[in-house]
Amino acid sequence: MPEYCLIFDKDFSLVGFKNTHILSSMRLIVVVSFFLVSGFAFTNKLYAQIQKPFTVVIDAGHGGKDPGNRGNNYYEKKIVLSIALKTGALLKNQKDVNVVYTRTSDSYITLNGRANIANKAKADLFVSIHCDAHNSNAYGAGTFVLGLHRNQDNFRVSQKENSVIFLEDNYEQEYDGFDPNNPESVISLVLMQEDYLNQSIEAANYIQQSFVKNLKRKNRTVKQAGFLVLRNTYMPSVLVETGFLTNSSEGAYLNSKRGQNEMSRAIANAIMQYKSSLDGTLFNGLIMDSSSTANENTDYIEDSNFIKYRIQIAASTKKIETASYNFKGLSPIIRKQKGSLFRYYYGEFSTYNDASKAVEKVKSKGYKGAYVKAFKEGVEVSITPEMKSN
Ligand SMILES: [Zn+2]
Structure with a gap:
């Protein structure tokens, strides 16, 4: 600290x-x-x-060898990482808030490992972020606290999220013989979090209300189920299912920059409301800092299946705010850092052709060396003849 x-x-x-x-x-x-x-x-x-600052642990579910659910070929692990990092970035701008992540990259962490990070940080709140999947057209956002599931559907969600322990070599010892597929197994989990249940429900309510009121997501309400990741944390803890990747429109929304920005903003707002309810301070909405707005963390938020084209206009060792007045009125500008070098790109185009046309406009503004670059999932890829003819 x-x-x-x-x-x-x-x-x-x-x-x-x-x-x-x-x-x-x-x-x-x-x-x-x-x-x-x-x-x-x-x-x-x-x-x-x-x-004492309010410490919140933001847990992006899955990661590394555990992709999470693959509804509509999306990657739960990527989407939740993006939402988690954006949520954290928003919270870091707030007064008296300390943000701890369980992961900031595509790495694998055991469920107990996540709880350990939160306990070590002596966190005031643990928020685990996930996306749901179902073989129906189900959609909507739900927030969970640890408890006995009241119905089969709640059990299904926890069963799916808990099944990641099968990727761990000694899961039987590590989780005391817990069997994700046995509904009775949950009873052994519940006692551990009992002390924090009321506050967990309180926090979950703020998050759920934020989804429904601010984002008009379908309300799947606050529910209880036996999530292993919530068992060993010694603080109020909630698990957020941001929506269903298996639903085509909700999946596309969650995989989009807009969806991820909106979801993270809703979660961050709710966390601040919860904090304010504890310390009796007034909360008037998130404080925004243009140098670290969620829009700028571009490395994790690309739609996974599409190539995007951007126009590189400058590279510099200087970190320049991406406001349009710094770039001769061009907007949107994004910045990507590699080592000590910052690259600045204008626009976002879905075809090479559109990007090429825009290059002329950029050159006429004085960026004579501007040229098109292609990206897939945030990583630069080389431009093939097919891309040019497409
Ligand atoms: Zn998950």
Whole structure:
């Protein structure tokens, strides 16, 4: 946890502040006042008010060798990672919020490993993010807390999410003989989270309301089921099923940049509402910071099955805000970092032809070296003759 220390220049005017790492889990809110003692000497006093930040663990389900569900050929692991990172990015802009991720890349983490991360962080809330799948046309978002499933459908969701333990070598020992396929097995899980049940339901309600009110997602309500990932966390814990990848329109929505931005915003808003309900502060909506808006984390949010074309207009070691006024009025601009180099791209086109036409416009603005690049799932790919003729 950072401790803030203020930096002054020779004239005792505040020029900045920097992080140090002396105290753990404490944050100092520093009030500075100056007292003029004589014409040549100053003293200043620091009044510190100590307040613990709200720590939330954002858990992107699945990852690595565990792809999650593959409804409509999407990858649950990719979609939930994108939503998780965007949610975290929004929360990091808020006051007194500390964000911990269980994973920030395509890596495999066991269910107990996720709980351990949350416990180690002494988190105030654990939020696990998933996408559902069903062989019907089912759609809608649902939020779960740990408990006894009341019906077959709730059991089905937990069974699907719990079955990832079969990828672990010693799952029988690790999960005390828990059998994801046996509905009775759940009873052994429930006691562990009982202390946190009310608060978990509270948090889940904020999330579910946010989906329904803000995004008009179909309300699958707050439910209880035996999710292993929620068993060993010592804090209020919820699992979010953001929607069904198997439903063609909901799957496309969740796989799109817009869907992921909206879902993450809804989750982040709900988490802030929950936090405010605990500390009695007023919450007026998310604070946005243009340098870290969700739109800019582009590396995880590409639609998986399509090639996209962008026009590279500049590369620089300088990190420039992607506002249009920095780029001769061009918008949208995205920035991608590779090593110490930032590349700046204009637009997003679904065909090479459209992108080529736009290159002329970009060149006429003064970016003489502009050219088209192709991306698949956020990764640059070379442009083939087929792409050009398509
Ligand atoms: Zn899942």
